[in-house]
Amino acid sequence: MPKPPRNRRSNQSPDAGVFDGLAAGLAEAGRAFYSRGWALGTSGNFSAVVEREPLRLAITASGVDKSSLTAGQFLQINHEGKPLGSQGKPSAEALLHISIARARRAGAVLHTHSVWSTLLSQTFAAEGGIELTGYEMLKGLEGVSTHEHREWLPILENSQDMRQLGGWVEAVLNRHPRSHGFLLRGHGLYTWGRDLAEARRHVEILEFLLEVLGRTHTAEARPFGRRRGRPDLEAAKPWPR
Amino acid sequence: MPKPPRNRRSNQSPDAGVFDGLAAGLAEAGRAFYSRGWALGTSGNFSAVVEREPLRLAITASGVDKSSLTAGQFLQINHEGKPLGSQGKPSAEALLHISIARARRAGAVLHTHSVWSTLLSQTFAAEGGIELTGYEMLKGLEGVSTHEHREWLPILENSQDMRQLGGWVEAVLNRHPRSHGFLLRGHGLYTWGRDLAEARRHVEILEFLLEVLGRTHTAEARPFGRRRGRPDLEAAKPWPR
């Protein structure tokens, strides 16, 4: 039987062929991220939309080693993050993926843990986010046509309460409708795209730019906090306030 | 003959199938660490428990190049670090592996030499250890459920007297029963786990966090010693005092 075309608005029941294709693509992306050091130690989780209405996602199972990630380590979840069938436990952050898939109409959501995103999410937490501008690489973000674009990458406080964190994510997505990603403090990057190829491109672009930013500050050898002229870090709380 | 199940409390004689399976897994881990630059120049050694009572370990032979590590380069040693049979010379640090396997009831013990662990083990020596907190990645450590966890990574003075060093290791394991690893000064990281998969995850998590910490201090461009407000480095001797 030939693989059916991907039909994201279908009302039909979830199609195994679509799920399998998405899971295979996500698994390949996850292994590539692992090899770059962006998903060590079972960190990172990845999802793609199988059906839009009602929403169903293919998502990594919880606690999986990404060095050898396979399509068989993905689950299908519904719009509440519940797994379909008795397949195991989805990633703890499934609700964040669902919020993003909805708010941005994303076809794929990718979450990585790199050294530079972790570092900068701490250092810039007091400023509530990171501005990226002046880089040609920004043009690889969907809808951006000039290096003069100003990309705001919000930083959210981290939390182990997934309902709370999901609410914060929805709020930040609403407040910054043009942002292509956000950071969780001490935790890493979330980005997304219309499909997996676009989401993966966004991971590479944002990780690249965060490395450039981190190394620039390192090279200039000044404490980060001072650069923005905010002497009172106590008054500048991390978002959300 | 099918590979027998792993039976860590068996009183039977060492089982070649168990040994071979553990050695193959350790060899694969060692090659992966080498390719990340964590076991260059014959550095690093790796072990796993073949039998718990009496204790027997599979451990790397001394001075082996990790780029092409094979199962055939592992020896079996008893609870005193003596090789069973005439197989060659075990790693000089075999006694440390035995101490850890006992004190933590670990199924696998891994020792890596990364640039960042070497660097930080020198820079933080005067403080006796490194505190890691606020990072989501900490949740990958066994038994940790929040990024607010405070992981203390003790730093021990290095020594070429393995009986002395083994004693220090036992003491530090007793004093810090919740620590998931420790550093030897100028030497590298020891960590462990219930089995090889868990120990390997701990290597990746701790190496990741040490890189984040080292780059954070570098970016902030302040001498490390000052950050903790300890003006008198003479009074703060490396552990053990």
Next chain:
Amino acid sequence: MPKPPRNRRSNQSPDAGVFDGLAAGLAEAGRAFYSRGWALGTSGNFSAVVEREPLRLAITASGVDKSSLTAGQFLQINHEGKPLGSQGKPSAEALLHISIARARRAGAVLHTHSVWSTLLSQTFAAEGGIELTGYEMLKGLEGVSTHEHREWLPILENSQDMRQLGGWVEAVLNRHPRSHGFLLRGHGLYTWGRDLAEARRHVEILEFLLEVLGRTHTAEARPFGRRRGRPDLEAAKPWPR
């Protein structure tokens, strides 16, 4: 049919065999650059001369992912950057490749986006370029026979107007006839060579030296601007003035 010899001055019509061979070589180079992190997120573009008179280039199609770049993702363009046939859209920077191929009689032109070239193109923008001297690695640049050579790597302001940028590139190539490459600010490196092997060698050499330079300044922990003794950065505008 055996592959015909490459004949760069031929007046014959473009030869499919020559094009295919060049495209395959460029694709291999592109994948290698991607794996080093020099062409992430669809960045980077690569070309080679198929015929000199009238000028025809093999060049990457626009927006292609370099991780899996294939010969089939190259187009043939004429001296105005127009694709021959209905093959799709060439890289937006095709005109720069044409300017370089003409001004330097280059057989191959390579454009990479590394972290260090991006960083340094911003930091040294006010000085109009970067001087590289004292490194043995310089001898790998065509025509250089001593580490005492002074290589000037001009930095051009970035622009989305390709006719404007093409004009600046021609001007900087004329002004610095001995330079082996240049940087676009916030954008990356352009270099070239008589053939693909030479151009690729120039990429590796210049990227290596930029990393050395960036890390040297980082290690010395002084703001870059001060090192050259130019107190008045306002007076030293980025080229072209």
Next chain:
Amino acid sequence: MPKPPRNRRSNQSPDAGVFDGLAAGLAEAGRAFYSRGWALGTSGNFSAVVEREPLRLAITASGVDKSSLTAGQFLQINHEGKPLGSQGKPSAEALLHISIARARRAGAVLHTHSVWSTLLSQTFAAEGGIELTGYEMLKGLEGVSTHEHREWLPILENSQDMRQLGGWVEAVLNRHPRSHGFLLRGHGLYTWGRDLAEARRHVEILEFLLEVLGRTHTAEARPFGRRRGRPDLEAAKPWPR
């Protein structure tokens, strides 16, 4: 015909089997160094002793790309650096390899160009060398049994006059009979070993320790020159004086 045993003191004519085996091993080492970024842009050259009396070496041909280095790209040279037969041009630094093979009775000599060795060879030039001590990794150097060992890595001024440079190398090898390697300023690392495996281990150990040293200074954010308490850099000329 089975491959004959390696007989380094044989007076027989050069044996093709020995040469081929050494060239294959050197080629594999060269490709591995390239992939770590230690031999980019045709930099680096590698040799091994085919016969001790009269001295004959297998050595890389000049200007070869190390990414795809093969045994066929090695030449055999005599004690004056002259190629045997009409095989092409040996590496320009052949005389240095001969000096080292003689002075240290080395079976293999390896020269790499890493970012960190290049950087530190410039920064520490005024001190004439780099002291490495306190690192367990030092024990991987032949004859070293404790991390308290003090390894002195001399730094020589670079020169394009190979007879002059060869003389300096002989002098520095005599003056520092226990050193396991040296740096050429702005140029990279030379090390050696009884055989290729030992020489390769020395490359990995010294490159590792140079990276640790470079990152330590970077993290501590002080200009290098000040750390050693030498205020008068003019008076401290690079060796040889």
